[in-house]
Amino acid sequence: MDLFSPLLDALPAVLTFPNLLAMVGGVLVGIVVGSLPGLTATMSIAVLLPLTFTMDPLVALGMMAGIYNGAMYGGAIPAILLRIPGTPAAIVTTFDGYPLAQQGRAGYALQIALLSSAFGGMMSAIAMMVLAPPLSLVTLAFGPPEVFWVGIFGMAAVAVFLGEDLPKGMLSALIGLFIGMVGLDPVMSTDRFTFGQLELESGIDIVVLMVGLYAIPPCLEMAEDTARAVGARIRLDFQPFLKTMREIPRYFRIWSWAYFYGIFVGLLPGASGSFVSFLAYERAKRMSKDPESFGKGNPEGIAASEFGNNADNAAALIPTVTLGIPGSSVAAVIMGGLLVHGLQPGPDLFRNSADIIYGFMIQMFLTSLILIPLGGSFATNLFAQVLRIPRPLLIPLIICLSIVGAYCVQNSLFDVWLMFGFGLLGYVMSKTGLPLAPVALGVILGPLIESNLRLSLLLDVRNEHILFTRPICMVLIALLVLTTVLPPVWKHIRARRARQA
């Protein structure tokens, strides 16, 4: 009863007209922003924050919750239609979303992405409502050595499972880690691999890399195949929404794992939703009876990715509201929003401003729910029309959109050239069978892995080998060995048995 009474007390304020309007407006803005490469939820909340100064705090938070949840789904739209992830978290959605769109089932892929995003967001909000204070303690149990092993675990699992060719998967991961270390090093600020370019000192932005790596190669490949492309149009194949809804039980098992990863990673500062979707996808592929179909248009891949990256939405806010430690960049901006309205994150927030903080949790839930009608009726149908554009016309549009996306990250023409360079790198990788996903994950996790490795070494003043002797580290190392060594060994044994039979 203690749990529900503050939620029930906060509910009437959430259901007022200005609040509902702010949530609907926020979700719409979020979907548009998320669907445009280069624009992120973090940036749009930061840009729109000054507009909320005069608003009631709960109305302002409702708008932020809407933008956040809307953008996380919006990122899936170009990922499915054009193979351009609108947000870093949607990289994994391209794996099966784009092939499904190429098979003429873009509408269906968008429906799966929408439902997975919405349910992921709702479940994440429920976790926040029910478990915020105890879960925040998990954050405190994970120091630099534990976070280092979480990062290594993610890299290894993805390099092994996403690439059909192990050496090439591992090489891709190393390329990503290398790109991630360009700039000033995270501990001593030593200049590394910048070749005297000031623009490279702050490192390579993941959006610039992502747009180049994912948007440009398909343009070049489509152009090489213009004989097929001129006048060619892709079918959208929307099936009745209720029919897609009835398929939901099929995804429960995948969603459960994605939920676990989303909550767990969301709580760890520095790790992000993009990482969750990789882990959830890898797990879904491993659980599937038909793992070969992943990467070729399996809707379960979209379900894992989208549920995973949205399951992290509210979870990433748990350490923010309970401890004042933002778990991600968007959580940091939302924390700024709380502070602007005189709400100091921390344990006192639940005592002094219970109506507002519980109201915010309800808003996180409601904006995920609103996503279904708004995303389903408006955004999905509207954006899916992109596929009706003939390919020779679509290619320059994607190129121009990529240019504006890369430019907007830091208003830098250097970033646009960098994006072009990554586009050519992506093309070479695609032609030589190097998987792209481990590169993106390497850039996301590289700085996290390195800074936590070096902090661990600095903390190990008594030479106790804390990287290997702390209990959680030992569990993570065991998981790492089980995940990376056993499956290839098992595969080898099965192949041998099959040959003998």
Next chain:
Amino acid sequence: MKSIHNDVVLGTSVAILAALGIHRALGFGADARVFPLLVLGPAVLLGLLIAVRGYLKQTRTGDNPDFFASPGRFFLVAGVMALALIGLKYLGFLTTSALTVPLLSVTLGYRRALPILATTAGFLAMVYIVFIQILSRPLPAEIWTRLGGS
């Protein structure tokens, strides 16, 4: 004449670049070079492994897939994109896009004027409304604003 397998070129290039990276990393401070060496060392080995494997595969099977499906169209798109990036600095984003979209569509074989013009106009309007008006993102200045302002 037997051409070189793609994996041989890929693996050798990666190994050489990673070795050059190691050479550069050795010049960093003691702490700053640990992670680069941990990454680039295995990259050299993997590059060599992929190159040797590619060579053996080609020797055994004679298999060597083509790299380009159509080199002409590849260089056309890459070239127009490079021109667009140069144009961005001097002409501004909207002007560059207004030229790039029709030019590339036509050269790729799509010749219907009305859809080209309508799509280009729609795209420019979307960028103007979302990026410039709503989110106030400053895009590279248009040439006409600079001419008008001087």
